[in-house]
Amino acid sequence: MNNNIFPCLWYDGDGKESAEFYCKVFKGTITADTPVVLNIELFGQKLMLLNGGPQFKKNASVSFTVICDTEDEVQNYWDQLLDGGIALMPLDSYPWSKKYGWIRDKFGVTWQIYLGDQQSDQKIIPTLMFIHQNNGRAMEAMEFYTDIFPNSKIGSVLKYGDGVGDETHELPENVQHAHFEINGYSFFCMDNSHDHQFDFNEGISIVVMTDDQEETDHLWNSLTQNGGRESMCGWLKDKFGFSWQIVPKKLIQLMSGQDQERAQKVVQAMMKMQKIVIEDLENAYNS
Known part of the structure; x- marks a missing residue:
């Protein structure tokens, strides 16, 4: 697994509390602990938590998909993340998964808990949502990123016109769900035409160690x-x-x-x- 690429989550002083929470939920460990920067390891993956101040708020334009092997595993993570959190899509059966839900936890981080096949050793996959002026650009973004980074590829691409789920308001050529890798690190992405009150910001970034x-x-x-x-x-x-x-x-x-x-x-x-x-x-x- 490539731990030279990893997410950074921005906090306003509550990074340590969040780190302890995620290590409890996902049975991880804190590997670096300073007042400003904390690193945690979940399923062998590195995440950085940055106590940067009140400037930026995390939002659902970047969520984290957790691929689970069993319904019990989905339920376990869901129940813990729901403590102080809010369900954005209820835990239920959907056309793309027998058991799936989308949740925002008490620290503002959004998770998609998903029963499905894990296609690599990466269990937690950052998921980018292309909205507003970026809606319809998910394919362009995947091509842009995979051209820049070595050892990169575009994997499966499901478009809204392929007929999975009832998304009649979405353009058929837009991406409903896609997988790509940059230097061996996996991402998911999607287009979405809803008028969300958020977009990409510094609240969640990707660190690349060179x-x-x-x-x-x-x-x-x-x-x-x-x-x-x-x-x-x-x-x-x-x-x-x-x-x-x-x-x-x-x-x-x-x-x-x-x-x-x-x-x-x-x-x-x-x-x-x-x-x-x-x-x-x-x-x-x-x-």
Whole structure:
């Protein structure tokens, strides 16, 4: 499993409480615990929780599909996530699954709990919903992402016109459900024409850990092309408004050294950057 690509969830001080909750629900472990950043591991997958402040709220434009082997497993996760949460689609039988439900938990994270066949060793799959100005662009997005990343492919694509479920208000050529991989990491995506009161934002982003400056430059330049936008500290938005963090592994190595004074110099240098430049980090560390 590729743990160089993983989701980052934004919190306003309640990241630790959320980390403990998810580790209880999914029998995971907390692997890093600082006041700002927590990492958890669920089913061998890494998720990052960032206590960033009140600026961004997580929403259902990015949900997490959990593929379950049995109805009891679906029920178990559903019952726990419903504690303080809200059912967005009730747990029931649907044309695409004998037992399925969509829920927003008490921390604002949305989950699709799904009885079905797990096609890879990745049990939790980020699911992107293309709405508003992006509605009808799910196929374009999959082609865009799989062209940029190595070891990538578009898998199964189900369109609304294929006749699964009663979605007569959706355009038949739009994507009802699709699977794609970037560098071996799985995503689902869909188009949706409802006038939701939310869209992609920094509340949920995808972190990509890079090996060197060449990879960093390639991903940064490719993802920001054709209407994307550079932000600070390795953050960017692509042309669909979806947020990425392009983070060289060298940054983590320099920040996690024993010399706290040098590590702080690295942090200060990084805070002034948009795209992360490894040479400038090393110069700060050695200054």
